[in-house]
Amino acid sequence: MEAFAGLFQQLDGTASTSAKLAALEHYFRSAPPGDAAWALALLLGRRRKRLISGRRLREICLAATDLPEWLFEACHSQVGDSAETVSLLWGQHPASTIDGTALSTWMEERLPKLAALQGEEQATAIVECWASIPEPHLLLLNKLLSGGFRVGVSTGLVTRALANSAELDESLLAHRLMGGFTPSSESFAALLAPAEQGEDHAARPYPFFLASPMERGQLLDSQPGNWLLEWKWDGIRGQLIHRSGGCSLWSRGEELINDAFPELISLAEALPQGTVLDGEVIVWPADAPHPEPFASLQRRLGRKAPSRALQRDCPAAFVAYDLLEHAGSDLRQHPLHERRRLLEALHQGLQGTQPVLRLSSTQALRRWDELDELRDQARLHRAEGLMLKGIDSPYLVGRKRGHWWKHKLEPLRLDVVLLYAQAGSGKRANLYTDYSFGLWNDDGALVTFAKAYSGLDNSEIKELDRWIRAHTTERFGPVRAVEPLQVFELAFEGIQHSKRHKCGLAVRFPRISRWRTDKPACEADSLASARALLEQLP
Amino acid sequence: MPLAPGGLLQLSPEGLYCPAAKAWIDPWRPVPRALITHAHADHARPGCGEYWAVGSSEGILRERLGAEINLLPVDYGQLHRIGEARVSFHSAGHVLGSAQIRLEAGGESWLVSGDYKRCADPSCAPFEPVQADVLISEATFGLPIYRWQSGADVAAEILAWWRSAPDRPSVLFCYAFGKAQRVLAELHRLGVSEEVLLHGAVERLMGPYREAGVAMPPTLPLAQLERGSDLAGRLLIAPPAAHRSRGLGRFAKAQNGFVSGWMAVRGARRRRGYGRGFVMSDHADWAGLLQSIRGSKAQQVYVTHGQSNVLARYLREVEGISAEPLEGRFEAERFDEEEPS
Numbered sequence: 001m002e003a004f005a006g007l008f009q010q011l012d013g014t015a016s017t018s019a020k021l022a023a024l025e026h027y028f029r030s031a032p033p034g035d036a037a038w039a040l041a042l043l044l045g046r047r048r049k050r051l052i053s054g055r056r057l058r059e060i061c062l063a064a065t066d067l068p069e070w071l072f073e074a075c076h077s078q079v080g081d082s083a084e085t086v087s088l089l090w091g092q093h094p095a096s097t098i099d100g101t102a103l104s105t106w107m108e109e110r111l112p113k114l115a116a117l118q119g120e121e122q123a124t125a126i127v128e129c130w131a132s133i134p135e136p137h138l139l140l141l142n143k144l145l146s147g148g149f150r151v152g153v154s155t156g157l158v159t160r161a162l163a164n165s166a167e168l169d170e171s172l173l174a175h176r177l178m179g180g181f182t183p184s185s186e187s188f189a190a191l192l193a194p195a196e197q198g199e200d201h202a203a204r205p206y207p208f209f210l211a212s213p214m215e216r217g218q219l220l221d222s223q224p225g226n227w228l229l230e231w232k233w234d235g236i237r238g239q240l241i242h243r244s245g246g247c248s249l250w251s252r253g254e255e256l257i258n259d260a261f262p263e264l265i266s267l268a269e270a271l272p273q274g275t276v277l278d279g280e281v282i283v284w285p286a287d288a289p290h291p292e293p294f295a296s297l298q299r300r301l302g303r304k305a306p307s308r309a310l311q312r313d314c315p316a317a318f319v320a321y322d323l324l325e326h327a328g329s330d331l332r333q334h335p336l337h338e339r340r341r342l343l344e345a346l347h348q349g350l351q352g353t354q355p356v357l358r359l360s361s362t363q364a365l366r367r368w369d370e371l372d373e374l375r376d377q378a379r380l381h382r383a384e385g386l387m388l389k390g391i392d393s394p395y396l397v398g399r400k401r402g403h404w405w406k407h408k409l410e411p412l413r414l415d416v417v418l419l420y421a422q423a424g425s426g427k428r429a430n431l432y433t434d435y436s437f438g439l440w441n442d443d444g445a446l447v448t449f450a451k452a453y454s455g456l457d458n459s460e461i462k463e464l465d466r467w468i469r470a471h472t473t474e475r476f477g478p479v480r481a482v483e484p485l486q487v488f489e490l491a492f493e494g495i496q497h498s499k500r501h502k503c504g505l506a507v508r509f510p511r512i513s514r515w516r517t518d519k520p521a522c523e524a525d526s527l528a529s530a531r532a533l534l535e536q537l538p
Numbered sequence: 539m540p541l542a543p544g545g546l547l548q549l550s551p552e553g554l555y556c557p558a559a560k561a562w563i564d565p566w567r568p569v570p571r572a573l574i575t576h577a578h579a580d581h582a583r584p585g586c587g588e589y590w591a592v593g594s595s596e597g598i599l600r601e602r603l604g605a606e607i608n609l610l611p612v613d614y615g616q617l618h619r620i621g622e623a624r625v626s627f628h629s630a631g632h633v634l635g636s637a638q639i640r641l642e643a644g645g646e647s648w649l650v651s652g653d654y655k656r657c658a659d660p661s662c663a664p665f666e667p668v669q670a671d672v673l674i675s676e677a678t679f680g681l682p683i684y685r686w687q688s689g690a691d692v693a694a695e696i697l698a699w700w701r702s703a704p705d706r707p708s709v710l711f712c713y714a715f716g717k718a719q720r721v722l723a724e725l726h727r728l729g730v731s732e733e734v735l736l737h738g739a740v741e742r743l744m745g746p747y748r749e750a751g752v753a754m755p756p757t758l759p760l761a762q763l764e765r766g767s768d769l770a771g772r773l774l775i776a777p778p779a780a781h782r783s784r785g786l787g788r789f790a791k792a793q794n795g796f797v798s799g800w801m802a803v804r805g806a807r808r809r810r811g812y813g814r815g816f817v818m819s820d821h822a823d824w825a826g827l828l829q830s831i832r833g834s835k836a837q838q839v840y841v842t843h844g845q846s847n848v849l850a851r852y853l854r855e856v857e858g859i860s861a862e863p864l865e866g867r868f869e870a871e872r873f874d875e876e877e878p879s
């Protein structure tokens with residue numbers, strides 16, 4: 001595993017994309033196919049199977065190191081990850097210096113064997129394993145065991161590195177990788193085989209083309225008429241396929257979700273053979289003007305064979321954005337306006353027999369300065385924002401800037417002052433993580449406005465915790481009042497009048513978006529500015 | 539928990555106070571007489587009437603608090619009579635001129651550790667074990683996940699990292715006072731003799747180290763670097779506050795790394811966007827804290843900075859030493875900044 005551990009360290013130890021690409025290419029060129037196959041699956045995040053829970057690793061580590069449990073908890077709250085905490089604590093012990101076992105042997109034999117053991121036998125085997133590998137590998141091994149292996153490389157970068165190392169076309173490789181890859185030397189060889197004429201991808205979806213956050217400067221030079229605007233729905237992206245091989249529905253996470261949405265599979269069957277639609281899976285009752293919130297869709301997701309009652313309560317629809325394959329031919333290089341015309345014709349051809357198929361409605365924009373106004377209407381339509389797609393754009397692979405932009409609704413924001421803090425629960429029990437914030441009233445006093453629990457990262461939480469302990473002015477049971485000095489930017493989704501709150505206002509989904517260390521408390525916002533926000537809302 | 543009234547040391551709004559010596563140790567506000575453990579900003583603050591500190595920290599104290607301060611330089615181990623108390627300064631191994639301060643009066647002795655470490659450091663005197671009845675110890679890295687390798691080993695990693703990028707510059711972020719000079723001194727020991735570039739904040743503190751005879755490679759202030767000179771393969775040392783600041787625009791293509799004990803935790807580095815983390819601290823690690831506390835033979839221990847609750851509980855429950863966290867404006871070294879201010 002030396003080579004893969006080295007790759008992991010290299011990827012983890014640099015922020016440079018070109019350095020990551022070089023490290024990946026080097027690995028793929030030199031690793032034996034069996035190992036390279038596993039590395040690929042791991043880097044693509046497709047092998048995050050949990051063999052042993054973090055809790056169990058912790059148990060074994062505690063027993064073997066004799067540390068009190070509360071001390072482990074204190075370490076864990078600093079580190080934020082069980083596998084890493086275990087690795088750091090175990091690292092105190094002398095370890096071996098070389099690990100000659102191949103990655104594929106670890107993945108196919110040694111780790112599953114450890115997982116299959118139980119009780120004392122398992123604990124002993126894991127402790128032996130920890131003692132037998134070099135210290136820098138501990139984290140990697142524990143991450144693989146607990147299914148938490150992650151490293152900062154995108155699917156696109158891994159695909160490009162592999163394509164470069166095998167001298168294959170990147171998009172061909174991306175397509176071959178769609179819909180699953182089972183690591184083995186054979187599957188790896190097949191993946192890297194030379195391109196063939198009319199390669200048959202059977203039930204495979206196309207790699208999804210993704211939009212980037214809008215960069216206004218990139219738009220202003222172009223005509224609004226060159227863009228197709230549509231609502232950005234809050235469902236899940238999917239591809240609905242009807243080919244000779246059958247019908248399928250794929251999520252953006254490249255999961256086959258046929259079983260969860262039988263009504264969409266019936267829709268696919270009604271489509272002509274050789275059709276692939278790109279769109280949004282969403283809960284949307286037939287005669288309703290708006291879709292249901294994401295929570296309704298969540299009830300359907302992951303539910304194999306949904307009951308008739310659930311299908312009636314949360315009826316799924318497919319909002320079609322794009323036509324990727326028509327009469328068996330790949331349209332992705334055709335301009336969007338052409339694909340859209342064919343999509344509309346296809347929709348019309350169904351003559352309303354398939355109400356679960358909805359055509360994404362397009363919005364018209366005359367001038368760029370009306371863009372935000374249009375975007376803000378998304379709230380009324382229960383959409384997340386607006387999509388802007390170049391009418392001549394091809395359908396590319398992954399996130400490529402320039403052709404498709406997403407323009408999301410902005411959360412509302414106010415700068416607030418920290419007034420009270422309370423210790424959290426669970427793994428944050430020894431840290432002050434629940435905060436109450438205030439705004440200035442007209443008399444120049446701070447009035448409690450909102451509470452928030454999340455939004456800071458672990459190191460900021462630690463830092464604020466220390467600050468709170470050093471600047472407590474009063475204690476009320478578990479609550480500490482602090483000197484009103486720290487300012488935070490609070491983001492929230494809505495604001496309304498409330499009789500239950502002292503300040504007369506209540507907010508939805510408040511969270512900290514930023515610690516304004518640059519702002520003194522006197523420059524925080526006032527209740528008057530909060531009321532002004534309320535007036536601006538539709 | 540507050541200190542019991544009537545003890546040799548008390549907690550006043552200005553900080554730790556010794557009535558017998560009429561002196562405060564590392565006070566938070568201006569006082570007539572301050573005993574200073576070391577020149578970091580969270581320990582040495584401006585505006586006091588007189589400062590007692592180890593002679594080798596004089597240059598840095600004057601650089602930071604003003605050339606005109608009234609400073610009484612002392613030697614390590616020397617015994618002083620201040621008021622009714624006998625006071626001595628003992629090396630803490632933290633940075634140049636850092637001390638633990640021992641006070642004794644009325645048959646009672648206290649030791650204020652200040653910041654300290656146990657690893658070897660070629661840029662300052664080594665830690666001296668000292669005994670006292672009561673110990674006030676820091677606990678910045680008071681968790682068993684923190685365990686340091688030797689500075690020489692980490693410097694070898696830094697050197698290999700620097701050498702691995704001959705085609706572009708390398709920027710190493712570390713605290714300007716203490717860590718930067720320790721890294722330079724370790725690099726010198728590894729045979730580095732080429733010129734290293736220094737950010738202004740680091741450059742300002744080099745004089746006292748050179749005067750103290752700490753051997754380091756030659757250095758050049760960034761401001762004196764000729765425009766348009768080739769930066770490939772050069773090493774720049776800068777304080778963390780300069781990370782992502784506009785001042786380092788010429789180093790946009792550089793590889794960067796951060797040298798700090800906090801780098802032991804993977805997420806801590808990733809969240810701050812440093813490329814590479816080097817785990818090296820001027821504070822004691824878990825084992826170093828326990829070793830020093832046991833070695834002090836103190837019957838009562840108070841813990842400040844960072845993990846004070848955790849370390850105090852461990853001392854009580856596992857080591858059987860009477861220990862409590864001491865609350866007050868003791869701030870732990872902040873991760874992303876030059877120093878606490």
Ligand SMILES: [Zn+2]
Nearest residue numbers: 576578632653
């Ligand atoms: Zn210090």
Ligand SMILES: [Zn+2]
Nearest residue numbers: 578580653871
């Ligand atoms: Zn300190």
